[in-house]
Amino acid sequence: MxxxxxxxxxxxxxxxxxxxxxxxxxxxxxxxxxxxxxAVTGNELDSPRGRIVLMQELLQSEEVGPAVVTHLDRCLSCLACQTVCPSGVDYMHLVDHARARIEAAPARSALQRWQRAVLGWLLPRPAAFRWALVGLPLGRALSPLLPAWMRSWLQLAPAQRIRRFDPAGAGVAAPVVAPEQPQVALLVGCVQSVLDADVHDATVRVLQSLGARVVQIRGLGCCGAVAHHLGQHQTTVERVRANVAALQPHLEHLQAVVSTVSGCGTMLEDYAHLLRDDPLAPAAARVSELSMDVLEVVQLLGLPEDAVAPEPKRVAYHAACSLQHGQGVRSLPVELLRGLGHTVVQPADAHLCCGSAGTYNLLQPELAAQLGDRKAEALRAVAADVIAAGNVGCALQIGGRVAVAVRHPIQLIDDALETRRPPG
Ligand code: SF4
Ligand code: SF4
Incomplete structure (x- = not known):
């Protein structure tokens, strides 16, 4: 072009x-x-090609017009376009760059700025996020009086009790120099540690069963993806720098930095790019190299040959965009689940996003709902007993639309290993 x-x-x-x-x-x-x-709007400006033209206009003219804001805000950053592009267009970094430009310009209404500021502040802070969720019953009771955008936020919040992940209680240790076992750092992160602490618990049990020492690194917090997707470039870089600085003294003694949320894993893999001109660039590059999805760590450590599901099920595997397109992890989850004896099926249009996409379903509720409904319909069509999804956002988006349970693949692996653990 x-x-x-x-x-x-x-x-x-x-x-x-x-x-x-x-x-x-x-x-x-x-x-x-x-x-x-x-696929939903049929508008070329809501396609990758159309957005690329809009981004060119934005970057050349340095003017942030309403069309570029509207159509880039509608982009999920799912990266399906990057997977199929024969010319290798680096859409991810292009849209990240454009988003930061939009965010730096006075291009949004006061309400939009406020919503984005609230999400950017609240979601990466597990303690504050948890307290905000405590007020949910009251919010739901007042729901008819609230504006539509607030009602859609309330609908997305989980109905079940919220429990924050307790690393010490789960047996996560402090890092050591020259460990006798493979040592892996768990990215406890933010949203998942509040919304689905069971996934972290299962992760620790599985990795320990497979012989790893699971450790928590002091100062390692939110990966920065929330701020990054909101175009808050300065906050993103500060968050990434803080995480790299926290990990730096331990990098030599770690085999992996483990994510249980595929969106976080994609973000960690981008640290090398984000800090490419920073004094921490070598450490950031090493963090990106060490970043692994939890299922990749399971593969690295190796499942015992006799690990089998206590009750083999028909499992619908939902491929999170950040795992399939962002990290290129496609067949591994299916292979691991089949290896446990499950029958694994995939829905039609498995490459299409469910509409969760970080803060997308909060900021673009109508498009997100249409995508969520399409995904739920495709999943219902395969008539599974359980849905497996490796990203907490997808689990929430899909879970509210289907009758069967949505579980992280590591929880199904945990079930299979449970019978092999000594009692107590
Ligand atoms: S990232 Fe996803 S939503 Fe955005 S242009 Fe590419 S395919 Fe479309
Ligand atoms: S597939 Fe790649 S080269 Fe072709 S229009 Fe899309 S982004 Fe451009």
Missing amino acids: RTRFTEAQLGDPDLAVAAEQLRSCVHCGFCLPACPTY
């Missing part, structure tokens, strides 16, 4: 990289059928 950047603009190294990414798009349109928002 031809671009019209000035020499002065190309003097900005970040913009020079974005310009190169824009030029690599040949407008072939192969990405259109892969794009969930294009």
Whole structure:
């Protein structure tokens, strides 16, 4: 694609990289059928190709018009387009760059700015988030009096009791130098540690059963994905720097930094890019190398050959976008679950996002609901006993729409190993 950047603009190294990414798009349109928002709206501006044109206009003119805000806000950052693009367009970094530009401009209403500020502050803070959820029953009681956007936020909150993950109670240890076992750092993170602490508990049990020492690194907090997806570039970099600095002294003694939320894993893998010009760049690159989804760590450690599900089930595997497109982990979850004796099926259009996408279902509730309904229908069609999904956002988005349980694959692995553990 031809671009019209000035020499002065190309003097900005970040913009020079974005310009190169824009030029690599040949407008072939192969990405259109892969794009969930294009599938719903049918509008070219809600397709990757259309957004690339809008981003070019934004970056060349340096003017943030309403169209670019609307159509980039509707992008899920699911990266399905990147998976299928024959020209290797780096859509992820392009849209990240454009989002940061939009966020820095006075382009949004006061309500939008307030919503984004609240989400960016609240979600990465587990203690505050948990307290906010304590007020849910009152919020639900007042629901008819609240504006539509607030009602949609309340609908997404889980109905069950909220329990914060307790690392010490789960047997997570402090890191040691020269460990006798493979030592892996658990990214406790933020949202999942409040909304589904059971997944962390299962992760610790499984990895310990497979011989790993699971450790918690002091100072390792939210991965930064929430701020990143909101285009809050400065906050993102501060969060990423803090995590890399916390991990740096331990990198030599770790085999992996483990994520149980695939969105966090994709973010960790991007640390090398985000801090590429920072004094912490070498450590950030190592963190990205060590970043693994929990299922990759299970594969690394190796499941015992006689690990079998106590009750083999028909499992519908929902591939989270951040795992399949962001990290390229596609067949492994299916292989692991089949290895336990489950019958694993996948829904139609498995490449399409469920509409969760970080804060997307809070900020774009209508499109997210349409995508969630499509995904739920496809999952219902395969008539499974249980749905397996490796991302807490997907689990919430789908769980509210289907009658069967949605569980993380590590919980199904935990069930299989449970019978092999000594009692007590
Ligand atoms: S598939 Fe790639 S090259 Fe083709 S239009 Fe989409 S982004 Fe551009
Ligand atoms: S990231 Fe997803 S929603 Fe955004 S343009 Fe690509 S395929 Fe479409």
